[in-house]
Amino acid sequence: MKVKAAFSLLAVTGSAASLSTVQPAQKPNITVVPNAYIIEFQPDFHPSLQPLQRFAQTPVGVKAGYQLRHEFNSSDIFSGVSVTFHSDVDLESVRKANGVKNAWHVTIVPRPEPYFRNGSPKVLSTRSSTQSTAGSSNTTLPNLRGVSGVNQPLLSANIQKLHDEGIRGKGVQIGIIDSGVDYRHPALGGGFGPGFKIAFGWDFVGDNYTGSNTPMPSPDPLATCPSGGHGTHTLGILAMEDPDDEGFGLIGGAPDATIGAYRILSCLGSGTPNDIIISAMLRAAQDGADVISMSIGIIGDLWEALNPFEPVVTQLAQKGVAVVAAVGNFGPAIYSASIPGICKDALSVGAVENAVYPTHYQAHDEKHRLLDYISVLPFPAKSEQDVFVLGTGLGIPINDTVASGCYQPAWDAAANATVDWSTTILLVSFTDDCGNSWFQAQDLGVSTIMAYLTSEDQLIELDEPENDNPPGTLWLTYNSSKAIVENIKGLSPNETYSLQFVSTASQSQQLIADPLGKFVDSFSSLGPTIEMTMHPKIASPGGTILSTWPLEAGGYAIVSGTSMATPLAAASYALLKSQFPHLTVAQLFDRLKTAASPLPEYNSTIPFTSTLRQGAGMLDVYAAVKADSTISPSEFSLRDSASPPPQNITITNDSKQANHYTISHDPAAFLRAHENYLAGEPNFDTNSAYTPHSVPASAQFSTTKLTLQPGESTTITVHITPQPDKYPYSTPVYSGFIRISSDNNVYSIPYMGLPYSRDAVGPITQNATTTIPYASPQVLSAPGDQQNVFSAKATTPNIDTYHWKANASESIIPFLRIDIGLPSKHILYELVPANTTFVPTIYGFDPSVKIDYQDTPQPILPGFLGVPTYGTIKEYNLTDVRGSSATGFYYFFTSPTLSNNGVTYNITSGDYRPLGRALKWNGNETNPDDYESYLGPVIRADIPADVFPSR
Numbered sequence: 001m002k003v004k005a006a007f008s009l010l011a012v013t014g015s016a017a018s019l020s021t022v023q024p025a026q027k028p029n030i031t032v033v034p035n036a037y038i039i040e041f042q043p044d045f046h047p048s049l050q051p052l053q054r055f056a057q058t059p060v061g062v063k064a065g066y067q068l069r070h071e072f073n074s075s076d077i078f079s080g081v082s083v084t085f086h087s088d089v090d091l092e093s094v095r096k097a098n099g100v101k102n103a104w105h106v107t108i109v110p111r112p113e114p115y116f117r118n119g120s121p122k123v124l125s126t127r128s129s130t131q132s133t134a135g136s137s138n139t140t141l142p143n144l145r146g147v148s149g150v151n152q153p154l155l156s157a158n159i160q161k162l163h164d165e166g167i168r169g170k171g172v173q174i175g176i177i178d179s180g181v182d183y184r185h186p187a188l189g190g191g192f193g194p195g196f197k198i199a200f201g202w203d204f205v206g207d208n209y210t211g212s213n214t215p216m217p218s219p220d221p222l223a224t225c226p227s228g229g230h231g232t233h234t235l236g237i238l239a240m241e242d243p244d245d246e247g248f249g250l251i252g253g254a255p256d257a258t259i260g261a262y263r264i265l266s267c268l269g270s271g272t273p274n275d276i277i278i279s280a281m282l283r284a285a286q287d288g289a290d291v292i293s294m295s296i297g298i299i300g301d302l303w304e305a306l307n308p309f310e311p312v313v314t315q316l317a318q319k320g321v322a323v324v325a326a327v328g329n330f331g332p333a334i335y336s337a338s339i340p341g342i343c344k345d346a347l348s349v350g351a352v353e354n355a356v357y358p359t360h361y362q363a364h365d366e367k368h369r370l371l372d373y374i375s376v377l378p379f380p381a382k383s384e385q386d387v388f389v390l391g392t393g394l395g396i397p398i399n400d401t402v403a404s405g406c407y408q409p410a411w412d413a414a415a416n417a418t419v420d421w422s423t424t425i426l427l428v429s430f431t432d433d434c435g436n437s438w439f440q441a442q443d444l445g446v447s448t449i450m451a452y453l454t455s456e457d458q459l460i461e462l463d464e465p466e467n468d469n470p471p472g473t474l475w476l477t478y479n480s481s482k483a484i485v486e487n488i489k490g491l492s493p494n495e496t497y498s499l500q501f502v503s504t505a506s507q508s509q510q511l512i513a514d515p516l517g518k519f520v521d522s523f524s525s526l527g528p529t530i531e532m533t534m535h536p537k538i539a540s541p542g543g544t545i546l547s548t549w550p551l552e553a554g555g556y557a558i559v560s561g562t563s564m565a566t567p568l569a570a571a572s573y574a575l576l577k578s579q580f581p582h583l584t585v586a587q588l589f590d591r592l593k594t595a596a597s598p599l600p601e602y603n604s605t606i607p608f609t610s611t612l613r614q615g616a617g618m619l620d621v622y623a624a625v626k627a628d629s630t631i632s633p634s635e636f637s638l639r640d641s642a643s644p645p646p647q648n649i650t651i652t653n654d655s656k657q658a659n660h661y662t663i664s665h666d667p668a669a670f671l672r673a674h675e676n677y678l679a680g681e682p683n684f685d686t687n688s689a690y691t692p693h694s695v696p697a698s699a700q701f702s703t704t705k706l707t708l709q710p711g712e713s714t715t716i717t718v719h720i721t722p723q724p725d726k727y728p729y730s731t732p733v734y735s736g737f738i739r740i741s742s743d744n745n746v747y748s749i750p751y752m753g754l755p756y757s758r759d760a761v762g763p764i765t766q767n768a769t770t771t772i773p774y775a776s777p778q779v780l781s782a783p784g785d786q787q788n789v790f791s792a793k794a795t796t797p798n799i800d801t802y803h804w805k806a807n808a809s810e811s812i813i814p815f816l817r818i819d820i821g822l823p824s825k826h827i828l829y830e831l832v833p834a835n836t837t838f839v840p841t842i843y844g845f846d847p848s849v850k851i852d853y854q855d856t857p858q859p860i861l862p863g864f865l866g867v868p869t870y871g872t873i874k875e876y877n878l879t880d881v882r883g884s885s886a887t888g889f890y891y892f893f894t895s896p897t898l899s900n901n902g903v904t905y906n907i908t909s910g911d912y913r914p915l916g917r918a919l920k921w922n923g924n925e926t927n928p929d930d931y932e933s934y935l936g937p938v939i940r941a942d943i944p945a946d947v948f949p950s951r
């Protein structure tokens with residue numbers, strides 16, 4: 001049994017919670033490679049020397065004791081090195097070194113692998129595949145011409161009409177950075193090098209790189225292992241073309257483009273360092289790529305300032321190389337977009353569910369009632385298969401819960417049943433959270449699971465094949481799910497249900513709509529950045545996509561993710577570029593964005609989903625090529641303001657006739673990052689489930705109708721005003737579109753913003769609504785061994801006493817709740833002398849009440865910005881890879897420990913006050929007035945020196 005653990009970034013399989021109840025996927029932790037940094041040089045710092053020699057001239061490079069990781073020697077794009085120091089060197093000292101322009105941590109970018117949010121694990125079929133059309137591992141590809149819907153994404157993104165006109169990307173070079181590619185696949189050209197579809201590329205890692213051992217680069221990006229599936233799939237979406245006698249007749253977005261494949265993920269390991277990815281980007285540019293497709297990324301704090309890809313992408317765009325990157329699979333929470341997608345000059349791409357299931361096949365029961373199921377290939381069984389419903393043998397009515405796998409007695413009963421699993425399929429229901437238990441089927445010897453859906457809004461997510469055995473799980477469509485439940489209900493006792501599989505595609509020409517089709521996928525990450533720049537920029541089909549896969553693993557797979565949306569967007573750019581080779585990257589992006597179609601909200605009266613999920617909307621590449629006007633800009637990121645300034649829109653009539661324009665406004669959904677803030681939940685600042693609201697902004701235009709002569713241009717203004725909002729710490733974001741209709745086309749400009757000024761609100765959460773009386777900021781008391789918010793109690797006003805004991809269960813400790821609800825670049829929590837004269841912006845006590853302080857011998861330190869202190873509880877700086885965005889802060893004083901300059905020590909008995917300071921938005925770190933601060937009541941500490949010796 002193989003259950004892939006944890007998270008993936010950009011391809012999803014096996015998730016399935018219903019859209020309305022989906023919880024955000026957990027953000028993965030960022031793995032920082034210790035003491036390893038990417039360093040960019042000042043342009044005028046020894047410019048004639050090679051990067052390593054330049055590094056040797058910097059104060060940090062003069063010190064011996066480092067190992068070179070990479071040299072970045074593209075003088076006009078990015079000049080620097082990455083190194084690992086042999087001893088501890090902190091980022092700040094590297095950044096401040098003479099000659100260094102900027103520096104970043106080397107971090108591991110996780111492999112875009114399937115993850116299982118609430119969904120199904122891989123259930124690998126053990127059934128022999130010799131009867132399969134897929135043949136043995138010496139793969140003969142199927143020939144399933146005429147299967148419906150395989151090229152639907154080309155229709156949805158309006159690419160097909162360009163292909164029909166012969167516009168297929170000829171003359172454009174596309175670099176793709178991924179896990180390598182099985183280019184032996186006939187749909188991918190069958191070879192590598194000049195003259196082949198994949199004409200250039202590089203392998204930066206080799207087959208055995210784990211992310212921490214020595215990479216084994218080679219000139220050949222071939223990957224034949226199943227881990228090469230991701231790159232083989234994305235490259236297929238970009239440019240595949242099945243030969244006439246093999247495969248499905250699949251066609252990629254730009255089949256005539258020339259492709260460069262850059263392999264940055266091996267067959268092993270869970271990720272690759274960001275410095276290897278930067279090397280790949282620079283190499284792709286050097287090799288002449290016009291556009292780079294990157295279905296990889298890392299989610300972290302979304303400060304633009306923390307992103308080492310930023311200067312690379314900016315310079316690439318300046319040089320005419322576009323970067324198209326996945327926005328990530330961490331939806332539906334806001335602030336979940338990935339780096340490098342969030343680079344200012346990148347086109348980040350969100351995923352839209354496929355309009356139809358790309359393939360589907362049929363089985364019929366003994367009464368010849370047909371069922372449709374989703375699978376890449378038809379299920380190969382030639383003989384009749386019995387169906388065993390999970391829950392059979394329990395002697396109780398089988399409902400969806402019993403059949404889901406969540407009800408353990410059903411598995412026990414299945415274990416006791418005498419079943420020949422080689423000719424029997426296990427039927428399970430798919431309900432939230434229960435797919436995880438299906439691994440138990442493997443222990444029973446089950447080789448095939450058939451899953452039925454229990455609601456229409458469940459996403460069918462197929463396994464990524466790891467061998468060419470038939471799939472372990474067959475998914476019934478929603479209609480067939482209802483049908484099989486009815487059919488089985490109608491059986492008389494002791495009657496068995498069996499299915500005969502139809503082994504050809506001939507009866508499945510009909511399209512089956514995916515009920516979630518044409519809506520933004522729930523896994524697709526949402527922007528914006530902390531700085532409130534809109535992401536994703538655009539959306540493209542990425543859910544339930546059929547494309548190529550390594551030959552030994554079957555040759556084809558259906559996979560979902562923003563990984564799958566990205567190459568189609570890169571191909572779209574290539575098609576547009578082939579028609580407008582002289583436009584800049586920004587102009588081509590503007591054209592794609594303004595021609596895109598805004599997408600509706602699923603199952604809602606709100607007409608459009610938030611621009612934080614869809615950006616400009618679904619790609620319409622034909623419209624972008626045929627546009628009769630140029631509209632600029634292509635988005636309004638209105639930042640944080642109750643009254644954003646008027647925005648200009650420039651309209652140019654590029655057509656040969658007079659053109660009449662109508663300008664209008666389409667509000668889109670309003671979202672809160674912390675929806676649970678309003679519900680009063682105690683964890684009010686954690687990301688919450690996706691809940692769209694109708695709180696439209698208004699838009700006033702300088703004019704709503706105008707006429708332009710051929711070649712004429714004009715500028716109009718729009719004044720967008722959001723509705724005021726009472727809950728700033730819930731992070732409310734309004735959004736919408738400005739629509740500009742010409743005689744022949746419809747253009748739109750997406751917008752979004754926060755309806756208040758962050759400067760005016762301040763970062764420390766105040767007056768929060770919660771169901772427990774412990775809002776922020778406050779000092780609470782809690783038993784030392786019960787560190788959760790529910791066991792904390794309000795303290796007596798102004799002063800309370802706390803006891804630390806050897807046995808934590810006997811301790812009563814302070815629990816600080818000082819939430820930083822808005823982003824802050826510098827957050828500092830300390831204990832300061834109880835008699836401090838510091839004047840905070842927020843008092844946690846009545847300053848007029850006189851208290852006889854109990855002295856402490858604890859040494860007083862000078863402190864930050866002249867505020868005397870006993871030491872630091874916790875500090876966050878922008879240079880920390882995590883922590884300085886909007887963060888909840890619960891601090892349980894388990895041991896009475898502080899730190900100063902990296903040295904930790906216990907404090908002694910006596911009186912203290914907690915002080916929290918957070919830099920305001922746009923504040924200056926060295927200006928005391930730019931901090932919001934909370935000074936708490938007296939913490940009277942009773943600390944046994946024998947248990948907590950002070951040093």
Ligand SMILES: *[C@@H]1O[C@H](CO)[C@@H](O)[C@H](O)[C@H]1NC(C)=O
Pocket residue numbers: 007026027028029
């Ligand atoms: C991240 O780290 C924290 C603390 O070590 C842990 O509790 C959490 O589960 C980790 N998250 C993931 C996604 O691995």
Ligand SMILES: *[C@@H]1O[C@H](CO)[C@@H](O)[C@H](O)[C@H]1NC(C)=O
Pocket residue numbers: 137138139552
């Ligand atoms: C496929 O078959 C050929 C000829 O029998 C053999 O040389 C080759 O190694 C096989 N390839 C694989 C991947 O099994």
Ligand SMILES: *[C@@H]1O[C@H](CO)[C@@H](O)[C@H](O)[C@H]1NC(C)=O
Pocket residue numbers: 206207208216
């Ligand atoms: C990679 O690992 C495999 C299995 O351990 C081994 O057979 C192979 O020789 C290794 N390849 C290289 C290039 O080291």
Ligand SMILES: *[C@@H]1O[C@H](CO)[C@@H](O)[C@H](O)[C@H]1NC(C)=O
Pocket residue numbers: 396397399400401402
């Ligand atoms: C399904 O059956 C189980 C077991 O009998 C029962 O506990 C559960 O309440 C039932 N659920 C529904 C929705 O009827």
Ligand SMILES: *[C@@H]1O[C@H](CO)[C@@H](O)[C@H](O)[C@H]1NC(C)=O
Pocket residue numbers: 409412413416
């Ligand atoms: C399975 O069989 C064992 C042994 O006969 C029996 O003790 C147990 O109750 C059975 N379990 C179920 C769920 O039928």
